[in-house]
Amino acid sequence: MDILYGFATNPDAPQGGGGIATFLPFFLIMIIIYFLMIRPQSKRQKNKQNMLLALKKGDKVITIGGIHGTVTGMKNQGKLIVLKVDKNLNININRSAISGLADGSIQEDSNLGDDN
Numbered sequence: 001m002d003i004l005y006g007f008a009t010n011p012d013a014p015q016g017g018g019g020i021a022t023f024l025p026f027f028l029i030m031i032i033i034y035f036l037m038i039r040p041q042s043k044r045q046k047n048k049q050n051m052l053l054a055l056k057k058g059d060k061v062i063t064i065g066g067i068h069g070t071v072t073g074m075k076n077q078g079k080l081i082v083l084k085v086d087k088n089l090n091i092n093i094n095r096s097a098i099s100g101l102a103d104g105s106i107q108e109d110s111n112l113g114d115d116n
């Protein structure tokens with residue numbers, strides 16, 4: 001037992017690995033986190049920003065609140081979007097309130113508003 005204790009406290013004994021080798025697992029984990037979480041999120045954010053900047057009249061959009069409508073114009077230097085929701089209903093929303101473009105599968109119900 002004294003031999004083990006003496007060897008453990010011996011200043012001439014070789015020390016364990018140091019330097020970069022101890023930080024290698026940390027660096028590997030950070031690289032994995034970057035490629036699996038941070039990079040895809042920034043890519044989605046960039047795509048959404050490009051979509052918002054490319055909005056034009058006639059685009060069918062969905063707002064964050066779930067309102068479906070068609071862009072009919074822009075106000076306040078493009079900060080506000082005029083959204084046509086129904087035949088006689090236009091609303092002004094912030095450009096940032098648009099969650100995405102609606103695909104062609106959205107069908108407007110032409111029976112809404114008819115008294116027949």
